[in-house]
Amino acid sequence: MRKFKLPELPYAKDALKSYLSAETLEYHYGKHHKAYVDKLNDMLGADSTAWNPDATLEEVVVKSQGGLFNQAGQAWNHTFYWYGMTPDQQRPESALSDAIDLSFGSFDKFKATFVEKGVGQFGSGWVWLVKDANKNLEIVSTANAENPLRQKRIPLLVCDVWEHAYYIDFRNERKKYLDNFFQCVNWRFVAENFASDRPANITTLMT
Numbered sequence: 001m002r003k004f005k006l007p008e009l010p011y012a013k014d015a016l017k018s019y020l021s022a023e024t025l026e027y028h029y030g031k032h033h034k035a036y037v038d039k040l041n042d043m044l045g046a047d048s049t050a051w052n053p054d055a056t057l058e059e060v061v062v063k064s065q066g067g068l069f070n071q072a073g074q075a076w077n078h079t080f081y082w083y084g085m086t087p088d089q090q091r092p093e094s095a096l097s098d099a100i101d102l103s104f105g106s107f108d109k110f111k112a113t114f115v116e117k118g119v120g121q122f123g124s125g126w127v128w129l130v131k132d133a134n135k136n137l138e139i140v141s142t143a144n145a146e147n148p149l150r151q152k153r154i155p156l157l158v159c160d161v162w163e164h165a166y167y168i169d170f171r172n173e174r175k176k177y178l179d180n181f182f183q184c185v186n187w188r189f190v191a192e193n194f195a196s197d198r199p200a201n202i203t204t205l206m207t
C-alpha cells in the first residue's frame with residue numbers, strides 16, 4: 001500500500017495571520033494533521049493486503065470503517081480545509097454566486113446558515129458546503145471525521161469546528177471563528193469543485 005504524506009500548505013504558516021495565527025498552523029497542521037496522516041499510514045501498513053496498492057485516499061475514505069476511517073477522513077478533511085483558504089481576498093465568481101443565491105436566497109443568508117450549522121454541531125466535527133448529483137447546494141455538518149463523500153455528495157468547502165482549530169486564536173468563541181472564516185475563503189478552489197463532476201483530488205496533494 002502506498003504511503004500518504006502531509007501535503008504542502010498552499011501558503012506560509014503566517015499567511016492567514018489576520019484570521020489564524022502561525023501558532024495555530026504550527027499545531028493544527030504541523031501536529032494534529034501530521035498525526036492523522038502518520039496513524040493512517042501505520043494502520044494501512046499493518047494490514048497491507050486489505051487494499052489495492054494504488055488505492056486513492058478518496059477510496060479509503062469512502063470504503064473504510066472504524067479507526068482506519070477516522071484517520072483517513074481526518075487526513076482528507078484537513079487537506080481540503082487548508083486548500084479552501086487563501087490570504088487573497090476573494091469573492092465567488094458569477095456561476096457559483098448565482099448558485100448560492102438560488103439555493104440560499106442570498107450570499108448573506110448562505111453565510112448565516114453556514115455559521116449556524118457550524119455553531120450547532122455538537123462536539124467535534126466539520127461544516128461543509130456540498131453539491132448533490134443535481135448540482136443543488138446544501139450546507140451540512142458532520143461529526144468527528146465524517147465526510148460527505150460517503151453520502152455521494154461533492155464537497156465544495158469546509159470549515160473545521162474541532163476545538164483545536166480555533167482555541168488558540170478564539171478560545172471558546174466558535175461563532176467568531178466561523179464568522180471570520182469568510183475573510184479567507186479561497187473561492188477559486190470552491191468554484192473548481194463546483195464546476196467538477198468529481199471530488200477534489202486530494203490524493204495527488206498527499207502522494
Ligand code: FE2
Nearest residue numbers: 032160162165
Ligand atoms: Fe482539525
